[in-house]
Amino acid sequence: MTDVAVDQNDPAGLLPSAEEKPEELTEEKIQENEPEDSTEKKNQENEPEAAEGQAAAGDVYRYIKEDLFTSEIYKVEIQNLPKYIGFNDLKKFLNKHGINPHKIKLLGRQKFAFVTFKNQEERDKAMKAVHGMQWKSNVLSVRLAKPKADPILKKRKQEEEADSGQPGAERNTGSQEAEKEEEEPPSIQIANAVTPLWKVPYEEQLMMKEKEVEGVLQKLAREIGNNNKAMLPWLFVQKEKHNKMCCPLEAIRPSPLQTGYRNKCEFVIGVGADGEDRTVGFRLGKYKGGSCAVVSPSETTNVCSEAKRVVQCFQQFIRTTPYAVYSPETYEGHWRQLTVRTTRLKQTMAMVFFNPQKLQEKELEELKQNLGQYFTEGEGKECAVTSLYFVRMGQRTSAGTEDLPCEHVTGEEWIHEELLGLKFRISPHSFFQTNTPAAEILYSAVGEWAQLDQDSTVLDVCCGTGTIGISLAKRVKKVIGIELCQEAVKDAEANAKANGLTNVEFHCGKAEDVFPTILNAVVSPNVTAIVDPPRAGLHSKVILAIRKAEHLKRLVYVACNAKAAMNNFIDLCRAPSNRVRGAAFRPVKAMAVDLFPQTMHCETILLFERVDYSTNTDV
Known part of the structure; x- marks a missing residue:
């Protein structure tokens, strides 16, 4: 899965909001x-x-x-x-x-x-x-058109008018609800925002997520019926058997860890809810809601203890510097974001996002030197940061932007992780599933469903650091990975080499540009595609290429947001037309895997197989 979209790095809703002024773009x-x-x-x-x-x-x-x-x-x-x-x-x-x-x-x-x-x-x-x-x-x-008012200033003006008793300045329902929320301690407000299911027993969380996926499959059944009349006899049987769903839904697979499971967290830097300046943590609300206050993640259940320790040490460091936090209201200030990545091998990467404004290069070099010394020789040494990076952000760049160059400050260039007995290196911007133990369950299920043999060719689309393809490589003839992020491709190539694999190759580029050419060039009796795209799903060109390639009979789709991927599912199953060439696919089975306990998010796997009208197996 690629790291292109910030949301894709943060299906659990953990990241700070990247929202700036109204109607403003972040790219x-x-x-x-x-x-x-x-x-x-x-x-x-x-x-x-x-x-x-x-x-x-x-x-x-x-x-x-x-x-x-x-x-x-x-x-x-x-x-x-x-x-x-x-x-x-x-x-x-x-x-x-x-x-x-x-x-x-x-x-x-x-x-x-x-x-x-x-x-x-x-x-x-x-x-x-x-x-x-x-x-x-x-x-x-x-x-x-007329501009939107700045949310922060608008809220401030409304509060001033309400306090002054001006006519017509009564607070609206939204403000009243916000006041009720503000009565709760900030730690509870953050828990409700970041991990909204933290009070719900885990078994009940799993039931809720399974029910959500069931609804997606019921909707897909209706859409298939509307878009492919030839499938109606088969669809009728499936809906009768599986509670109006288009295919059987296997029991949800739980996460081995329910707390402290996230190996990547992005923390915003701002003024604390308690008024304390230069606080590192999570925003209490979104900018468009009129809030920029930041709360420490110290009591957030899905953040690991190693990341919390880095946050605390880094906060101490920035409070000793003369530099202010960046303000999305005024565009002034410097400190913007801290990203922390950890592994089960006890390695930690920290990425510091900083807006230079008009600082001289000499000042920036001195700051980087002090930062490195703090984490290697100073009080920050206790955090055991093994890789430290400094990232310069422009005046209007949103936090979390993945194409910004990273300046290596100290330590190793990468962190390393073990998954399914294999070794993986991870660069600052490379995608790696945020819950490693649960990812092992996810990838094992993908391998089972793909029905591979020694003659198989696997197309790993949106492959990130190559985790899925590399985990399957020893079972197949060849693995071809496609990934947009160049850093991730370099990692994937190094990972294949580190694991002694010679039947794996990776291509860098947009899936919609690279995939059709690669797919047409593959000659194999058993071609299987495994796609793990960003939240919005695959580009329509990729779906059209899959449909057109009749030799591709099986597709395993890993969706971090099955609702957002619905159009992909429909296009895979819709009747052939001038736009959509090639026989349709149909869903064979589905399963949810919980990678994000304490939230409503989960990963969904769907197995699609090409419909063969030359036999009677389609009914």
């Missing part, structure tokens, strides 16, 4: 937004006009007047969009007419979208081109 590309209701539009009706006329907007719009880029300044609203269009449809339509948006937010049910641009010229060009244009049977209209 230079358009991101699809989930459909929303009309709340945003209604709220914006009461806000001042955008762009040039912001002087009178008040402090809650201060952020758009700073000398920093924000897409809120150049935002338009496109109205009267055709029914049933999706994000990709709108993006292609705009690109076709020479319009390059920075971000698109499509509110499908209301038939309008917010589109932002990088500058006034591009915004004005889009308004002139799109306004009055006909798309299908609809005539589009465009107008300037």
